[in-house]
Amino acid sequence: MRVTINGETRNVTATRIDALLNELEYEGSHFAIALNFDVLPKSRWAETHLKAGDEIEIITPRQGG
Amino acid sequence: MVKFYDREFSSRLLIGTALYPSPKIMQDAIRASGSQIVTVSLRRESAGGKTGDAFWSLIRELDVTVLPNTAGCKTVREAVTTAKLARELFGTPWVKLEVIADNDTLQPDVVGLVEAATILIKDGFEVFPYCTDDLGVAIRLVDAGCKVVMPWAAPIGSAKGIINRDGLRLLRDRLPDITLVVDAGLGAPSHAAQALELGYDAVLLNTAIAKADDPVAMANAFRLGVEAGRTAYQAGLMEARDFASPSTPVVGTPFWHVVS
Secondary structure: OEEEEOOEEEEOOOOEHHHHHHHOOOOOOOOEEEEOOEEEOHHHOOOOEOOOOOEEEEEEEEEOO | OEEEOOEEEOOOEEEEOOOOOOHHHHHHHHHHHOOOEEEEEEEEOOOOOOHHHHHHHHHHOOOOEEEEEOOOOOOHHHHHHHHHHHHHHHOOOEEEEOOEOOOOOOOEOHHHHHHHHHHHHHOOOEEEEEEOOOHHHHHHHHHHOOOEEEEOOOOOOOOOOOOOHHHHHHHHHHOOOOEEEEEOOOOOHHHHHHHHHOOOOEEEEOHHHHOOOOHHHHHHHHHHHHHHHHHHHHHOOOOOOOOOOOOOOOOOOOOHHHOO
């Protein structure tokens, strides 16, 4: 299934958000995720199904002014 | 003490976490500044990356309050979503709201800023809007529910200091109950002192400390500048005047009788 992750289109086999993170080898613990411009709380990662064309942003803390 | 929404702090210096030569120097500079509030951003994490985790553990060691920003957002939609991501990630209702109109000057899009602030405040956020020194915009932000307003001194990273002193003074006079922070454009501790002398509650800066030859020493210098400015404001500054006025007593001046 083709989805867009952090602005890049790619093919993934995962069908849920938590599985997607595993598939892409995201190992850290401090992420926030936006699915199609809406925040997806961590509590819903396991139950949220992906569909083709979804836009996913995977965000972490970074230096800022 | 300075109040940001319902929380009180003793330090009037807020500092950024970007552009330091090393993570160690960032931590040492933040400690030297005496700051209790630091700004952070949110960025995309690439697959397998742990940059965010590494940075976050550095910040947690400092025992400071985090103010996430929406730096780089150019639309209301981006800024609102970024603020919501920040709330999810950091567990705070605070957000330094930036909506940028122009890449070269990083001038705030004040129309988008008011719109985004309105949306976020209705959603329970405590918004710290980065704005210009325009009074009309500041009033709109206050009407939207902002209890903190953060006008620039000059464009971000420009180090020019306060370029519209009269504008900033007007904001202070017209918004006496709002926590006002000069954010962006400060280059020297004397600039920070000037902001506090005008009655501003605090200053927020990053580049002038991070890009100094010795960021830790400069952080300390800014701490002192803020302290000097605040103390001077409380002490009551004299008014400027157009002509000289002797400080040494005139009466009893030697040879007074020969001076015509």
